[in-house]
Amino acid sequence: MILTRAEATLKIREYTNPRFSRASAHLISQYAQILMLVFVAVKAFENLPRIGMALCLVIFFIMMLIGARQYAVLVLLHDAQHNLLSKNKKLNDLFARYLIAAPLLSFFDKSRSSHLDHHQHLGDPIQDPDYESYCGGSPQKIPFRNLIKYLLIEMTGNKLLQILKGKKKPIGKHLKKTGGPGDLLRIMGAQALVVLIFKFAFGSFFYYFLFWVLPIVTFALLFNQIRLFAEHSIPEIQARKFFSDEILFTFKSNAFERFLISPNNMNYHAEHHLFPVVPFYNLPKVREIILKCPELCAKFQLESSYTAHITNYFINAKTKYAS
Numbered sequence: 001m002i003l004t005r006a007e008a009t010l011k012i013r014e015y016t017n018p019r020f021s022r023a024s025a026h027l028i029s030q031y032a033q034i035l036m037l038v039f040v041a042v043k044a045f046e047n048l049p050r051i052g053m054a055l056c057l058v059i060f061f062i063m064m065l066i067g068a069r070q071y072a073v074l075v076l077l078h079d080a081q082h083n084l085l086s087k088n089k090k091l092n093d094l095f096a097r098y099l100i101a102a103p104l105l106s107f108f109d110k111s112r113s114s115h116l117d118h119h120q121h122l123g124d125p126i127q128d129p130d131y132e133s134y135c136g137g138s139p140q141k142i143p144f145r146n147l148i149k150y151l152l153i154e155m156t157g158n159k160l161l162q163i164l165k166g167k168k169k170p171i172g173k174h175l176k177k178t179g180g181p182g183d184l185l186r187i188m189g190a191q192a193l194v195v196l197i198f199k200f201a202f203g204s205f206f207y208y209f210l211f212w213v214l215p216i217v218t219f220a221l222l223f224n225q226i227r228l229f230a231e232h233s234i235p236e237i238q239a240r241k242f243f244s245d246e247i248l249f250t251f252k253s254n255a256f257e258r259f260l261i262s263p264n265n266m267n268y269h270a271e272h273h274l275f276p277v278v279p280f281y282n283l284p285k286v287r288e289i290i291l292k293c294p295e296l297c298a299k300f301q302l303e304s305s306y307t308a309h310i311t312n313y314f315i316n317a318k319t320k321y322a323s
Helices: 005-015 020-047 053-081 091-106 107-119 146-153 158-165 175-178 181-202 206-232 236-244 253-259 267-274 280-290 305-322
Strands: 248-251 299-301
Touching: 005 107, 005 280, 020 181, 020 206, 020 280, 053 091, 053 107, 053 206, 053 253, 053 280, 091 181, 107 175, 107 181, 107 206, 181 206, 181 248, 206 248, 236 305, 248 305, 267 280, 267 299
Parallel strands: 248 299
Antiparallel strands: none
């Protein structure tokens, strides 16, 4: 059945109501998975030889999994930025500030301000706060080795340091909504609680740094930067036209990518930009409706996976987006 844009929009409105129970269940599930992985990591650290390749590989792998689950929690912050965790805005913000952002070293108010400006000024090299993360120019000037170098730099915690130093600030009309010292105080309080949990549950403060802080500032940030680059990796010469026509990338993805870089339906990128009032768990329904509407289908480009898209960007970008 073919739908007009008006008909499709009307159907999509049925999926705009946030369900706090659904968001809470996802949060509890992700934190439970993190605790389970930390438990396995601690047991491996205690039982494997302290110096050896086996221990290094096991710890590296488990840290990657922990970072992926921490990133999945941080993705819930994305819905909170659009008031999609709960119909009650105060509950939405309390939930986001104290149970998601603060434990994971994130500033909710600053990130929300920046993200809303990203939506309003998508693709604008001046006013889009995220523009520098994805529109790096012609692919001939961004060889693959430079992308690897960039991502490795992000794994050193560079992004977190930029945020803490306040180097990346929102630019548009949402600037006045950024948080103050309250964000930092919440983070300090939450980290004190997490330290105590690690001390009493696992017996050492050391595990807090190894299996909580390090996965956040390395793998969680890395997965986010890979996703950001893939969703907006357009040669700069074509970027303004691409964005001005409201053509956005969205991804079918696969189980591996959805676990690491696009948890909680982040691969439904175009659907979210077109209908930012829809909670993440309803985005698959939105795609089903959009695919029945030729006018809305023209607004996005469906890619098979993030991996395939990044590969195509470096191999075929010049011809793929040539006007």
